[in-house]
Amino acid sequence: MANHLVSKLPKGNWNITVVDQYKTHYYQPGFLFLPFDIYTTKQVKKKGKKFIPKGVNYINEKIELILPEENQVTLENGAVLPYDILIVATGTKIAPDEVEGMDGPEWYKSIFDFYTYEGAKALRNKLREWEGGKLVVHISEMPIKCPVAPLEFAFLADSYFKHKGMRDKVDITFVTPLDGAFTKPKATEALHYLLEEKGIKEVTNFNIERVDYEHNKIIDYADTEVEYDLLVTVPTNMGDALLERSGLGDDLNYIPTHKATLQSKAHENIFAIGDATNLPASKAGSVAHFEAEILTDNILRFIDGKELKEEFDGHANCFIETGGGKALLIDFNYTHEPVEGTFPFPGVGPLKLLKESRTNHMGKMAFRWIYWNMLIKGIHIPFVSATMSEKGKHYEEVQ
């Protein structure tokens, strides 16, 4: 947003300040590859400062409170920053303490997450020496960041153990609170074979109550038990505690946001972007990228006293690794589920939607470069619009 706005706002009239409590900026999609030694730690982190454009102030400090009535932000070091417009981009974090027994004595010993740098790295070290057994890949509750990542993890684990010649020693089970690993009709139809082909078992409608780390099992509210030797879980995802402290969050600390304009529901000069919102869109980097283009327009309209554009349609575009050097691509929004077709050029591709291909995998690998060099810098990706295009997609005609 800073990159977008610095070039569009009249210089001299506006001061843009980015407040970031962290010095390191992580390439979070890379956390999926770190446990399998596909990416190195160096490939997924850079100094945040590097991406701050000229003319923008950068403060490396934790925010104590947002005071919306006073239009102020107070920092932990006591400094007070007044604002005319506030953009909240505090993301989402894992909260393993929400489930009894999860972050107890076995955390990072036999129970891991891969949604943090620390978790992904600890899991990498564990997998390097693990001799096999029951691997359980588990989602605690929805919504989570990058909803397909756990499934990708299960697929990559299958490849990883095959490659190490020990797939027969590993039993992989995918445990989800939803009613399937795939939950939408078209995706289920097109992709369920992947689970069968890779010998991944599914346990569905599993709403975790606690982890019994002494007996290596997870237990749900219906008293269903799943045993594990290695539990790779996606803990409850929650927004930053700052939003709770400031009275701006819902019960998961996400900021109630108008889904088409990205303006917060409670305060007209506060806007939200990315995982920090409560939008019913995917919590994915592509969503934040598309939102940024629309939010930039809306901030400029807000400044000019014009009505905001109700333009954001929930557009998301995600590569899904399926292992063995292949990947899928999905493109969808609030109202359209992922379907088969070609992308970004209708009828041409070169990427195929909802189908496994090596080209899609190359797309996913190229994405790291695109992220560091284009997305953060706010550069538009050619031929990919902020709102979803229906061209080249196989939607059934509405009867």
Add this chain to the structure above:
Amino acid sequence: MKKVIANKEIDVNEEGYLVDFKQWDKEIGECLAGECEIVLTERHWEVIGYIHEKYEKEEPLSIRGIKKSGVINVKEFYSLFPGGPLKKATLIAGIPKPKSCI
């Protein structure tokens, strides 16, 4: 696809979930519950009321949310809607089932 329930024609998806919440009413809820072999009691309606409230606010439903709701505890939720309570409760309440992006 179309489906006739409680003498009314409604639009549902492949899994029987209502496509348009505006078509829902209590009578339809009762018939959908009947298809799940559930007879709705006052407790069920309190839970359905809570689910509608969350839906209107566009807040995602989760078991943890139910736990914190103050309306019902999780064990009772399971006993009211046996086997996949969120899945069944949302079907009866006429809103989309909790889902992922694929």
